[in-house]
Amino acid sequence: MAASAKPPTASLSWTKLLPSSPFATALVSFPRRKGPGKAVFVVAVSSGAKPTVLVAEKLGEAGISLLKEFANVDCSYNLTQEELCTKISLCDALIVRSGTKVTRDVFEASSGRLKVVGRAGVGIDNVDLAAATEHGCLVVNAPTANTVAAAEHGIALMAAMARNIAQASEAVKAGLSLSLSLSLSLMKWKWQRSKYVGVSLVGKTLAVMGFGKVGSEVARRAKGLGMHVIAHDPYAPADRARAIGVELVSFDEALATADFISLHMPLTATTSKVLNDETFAKMKKGVRIINVARGGVIDEEALVKALDAGIVAQAALDVFTVEPPPTDSKLVKDERVTVTPHLGASTMEAQEGVAIEIAEAVVGALRGELAATAVNAPMVPAEVLTELKPYVGLAEKLGRLAVQLIAGGSGVKSVKVTYASARAPDDLDTRLLRAMITKGLIEPISSVFVNLVNADFTAKQRGLRISEERILLDGSPESPLEFIQVQIANVESKFASAISESGEVKVEGKVKDGVPHLTKVGSFEVDVSLEGSLILCRQVDQPGMIGKVGSLLGEENVNVSFMSVGRIAPRKQAVMAIGVDEPPSKDALKKIGEIPAIEEFVYLKL
Ligand SMILES: NC(=O)C1=CN([C@@H]2O[C@H](COP(=O)(O)OP(=O)(O)OC[C@H]3O[C@@H](n4cnc5c(N)ncnc54)[C@H](O)[C@@H]3O)[C@@H](O)[C@H]2O)C=CC1
Numbered sequence: 001m002a003a004s005a006k007p008p009t010a011s012l013s014w015t016k017l018l019p020s021s022p023f024a025t026a027l028v029s030f031p032r033r034k035g036p037g038k039a040v041f042v043v044a045v046s047s048g049a050k051p052t053v054l055v056a057e058k059l060g061e062a063g064i065s066l067l068k069e070f071a072n073v074d075c076s077y078n079l080t081q082e083e084l085c086t087k088i089s090l091c092d093a094l095i096v097r098s099g100t101k102v103t104r105d106v107f108e109a110s111s112g113r114l115k116v117v118g119r120a121g122v123g124i125d126n127v128d129l130a131a132a133t134e135h136g137c138l139v140v141n142a143p144t145a146n147t148v149a150a151a152e153h154g155i156a157l158m159a160a161m162a163r164n165i166a167q168a169s170e171a172v173k174a175g176l177s178l179s180l181s182l183s184l185s186l187m188k189w190k191w192q193r194s195k196y197v198g199v200s201l202v203g204k205t206l207a208v209m210g211f212g213k214v215g216s217e218v219a220r221r222a223k224g225l226g227m228h229v230i231a232h233d234p235y236a237p238a239d240r241a242r243a244i245g246v247e248l249v250s251f252d253e254a255l256a257t258a259d260f261i262s263l264h265m266p267l268t269a270t271t272s273k274v275l276n277d278e279t280f281a282k283m284k285k286g287v288r289i290i291n292v293a294r295g296g297v298i299d300e301e302a303l304v305k306a307l308d309a310g311i312v313a314q315a316a317l318d319v320f321t322v323e324p325p326p327t328d329s330k331l332v333k334d335e336r337v338t339v340t341p342h343l344g345a346s347t348m349e350a351q352e353g354v355a356i357e358i359a360e361a362v363v364g365a366l367r368g369e370l371a372a373t374a375v376n377a378p379m380v381p382a383e384v385l386t387e388l389k390p391y392v393g394l395a396e397k398l399g400r401l402a403v404q405l406i407a408g409g410s411g412v413k414s415v416k417v418t419y420a421s422a423r424a425p426d427d428l429d430t431r432l433l434r435a436m437i438t439k440g441l442i443e444p445i446s447s448v449f450v451n452l453v454n455a456d457f458t459a460k461q462r463g464l465r466i467s468e469e470r471i472l473l474d475g476s477p478e479s480p481l482e483f484i485q486v487q488i489a490n491v492e493s494k495f496a497s498a499i500s501e502s503g504e505v506k507v508e509g510k511v512k513d514g515v516p517h518l519t520k521v522g523s524f525e526v527d528v529s530l531e532g533s534l535i536l537c538r539q540v541d542q543p544g545m546i547g548k549v550g551s552l553l554g555e556e557n558v559n560v561s562f563m564s565v566g567r568i569a570p571r572k573q574a575v576m577a578i579g580v581d582e583p584p585s586k587d588a589l590k591k592i593g594e595i596p597a598i599e600e601f602v603y604l605k606l
């Protein structure tokens with residue numbers, strides 16, 4: 001974190017992958033900061049202006065301090081939805097726990113400024129991920145720091161429920177206060193030793209539903225208590241379960257055999273109300289339920305019925321469909337139900353860990369790194385990213401060039417990208433390149449910001465089909481790519497020479513000495529570095545053309561950075577590609593067009 005507050009020693013922009021914001025004036029890339037799992041990305045940061053992070057729920061001090069090194073931190077708790085929507089338009093990042101609903105309205109109200117939502121915990125069911133993705137907003141979570149706390153809470157609830165700890169404690173305390181208020185010793189009425197006889201855990205079967213991080217820690221601890229542990233998780237590898245002596249079973253088998261059922265799956269469309277009238281009916285009579293996952297995985301009305309029917313003997317719940325639950329909640333009132341107010345992650349240690357984990361992820365994202373805990377964007381490891389960096393620039397520029405070559409009204413629908421590489425296909429991650437080509441294709445013709453988070457969504461929304469193809473080259477796979485080709489089918493071009501023999505607008509480029517170059521336009525070979533802007537001219541190949549165009553641009557004070565001519569055959573047609581540092585005036589472009597041998601030309605912004 002040391003360098004975070006200082007203006008970064010940045011190399012100049014090679015791209016931007018997160019949306020711009022009002023404070024963004026320069027684009028910079030940063031060197032890799034941390035070990036595996038952290039990737040160097042790029043984000044817009046101005047020299048001087050600090051981003052603003054809204055912390056909407058209580059976060060550990062260590063996390064706040066980390067955030068303050070890099071950003072202005074606004075800790076505003078208990079905001080109403082309206083207040084959150086009002087504040088968010090002034091914030092670049094938002095940090096929440098489970099108590100804040102980050103709805104579509106929040107993303108809309110941010111008007112594109114919000115770049116990252118940090119969930120200081122695991123469950124992201126309170127964040128509208130689809131809306132975040134559509135708005136190009138990265139969502140990160142802190143998936144590991146509270147695992148043990150949640151598992152310990154699950155075990156604590158199970159033991160407390162089995163031995164009626166909460167109920168007995170409440171009764172003894174009630175006896176005490178009644179005695180005090182009546183000045184009588186009523187303690188013996190509340191010293192109900194026989195009422196609170198519990199059940200033992202040893203030898204009982206515990207079904208862990210959801211054998212992920214928390215579930216497997218619960219299983220490990222339950223085995224230590226002498227329980228027989230089974231688990232149900234359609235996606236968990238059997239060998240991981242076997243390694244801790246847990247048998248993976250079907251959902252129905254878990255229900256039918258368990259004495260205790262502990263829920264540890266995320267709340268999703270498939271897990272919503274997974275315990276319901278029908279599934280309670282399949283359980284062993286007298287089963288005990290523990291829920292430290294999400295309230296929504298249980299149909300709470302069905303649980304009340306199952307308690308009344310004697311199917312469920314007891315339940316211990318940390319989470320509820322609505323939090324806090326309504327005051328008339330039958331479930332909460334039921335003596336057989338032990339409740340805690342969503343305390344699973346609430347240990348000093350876990351909160352400290354979660355706060356640091358999320359602060360690092362949010363700062364990292366704001367600085368341009370993509371955190372390992374990104375929930376709605378592909379994770380590209382740092383090594384891959386470093387290697388792909390020049391190709392990322394090439395990809396975006398080829399997309400920009402291709403779309404600018406299209407004649408107005410053509411409508412881009414189908415784009416084919418070809419990657420030529422000596423690398424085996426599974427050794428070349430093209431998600432980043434595809435996202436950047438999409439960015440290049442869309443940004444010049446719309447007001448939408450495209451980044452790694454929303455590229456695929458934006459393409460789909462615009463009906464843009466991007467297909468990818470690999471050409472496997474012979475030779476040493478030293479560099480990841482030999483060339484990238486972008487072809488747009490079924491369009492007309494404002495520069496006819498950009499149409500290939502097969503009828504598509506085609507541009508091709510490669511990276512030379514770390515710099516992206518355009519190497520082909522239509523069927524013409526060229527070689528021009530993709531910096532500044534570009535003029536493409538088709539002319540009759542004859543002596544003096546380079547000089548004519550060059551001196552014309554010189555007279556207009558336009559600096560030529562690169563020039564290259566590709567021709568079909570001597571004295572036939574040729575395409576001249578001219579890189580220019582400054583945009584030429586309309587007049588200069590008109591004069592180029594008036595040179596008699598020039599048949600067509602186009603000016604393209606990179
Ligand atoms: N009460 C609290 O304060 C806390 C609650 N949690 C909640 O605990 C849950 C689990 O967290 P982690 O273990 O960290 O997540 P995880 O992602 O490591 O594990 C979830 C597991 O559920 C499995 N799963 C998904 N669908 C399933 C289904 N239909 N049936 C059975 N298993 C299914 C997944 O394959 C995965 O193995 C989350 O909902 C999280 O929000 C986590 C921490 C604290």
Ligand SMILES: O=C(O)C(=O)COP(=O)(O)O
Nearest residue numbers: 097098099121122123345
């Ligand atoms: O991490 C989770 O999924 C939790 O449920 C913890 O929630 P909290 O951060 O304590 O509101």
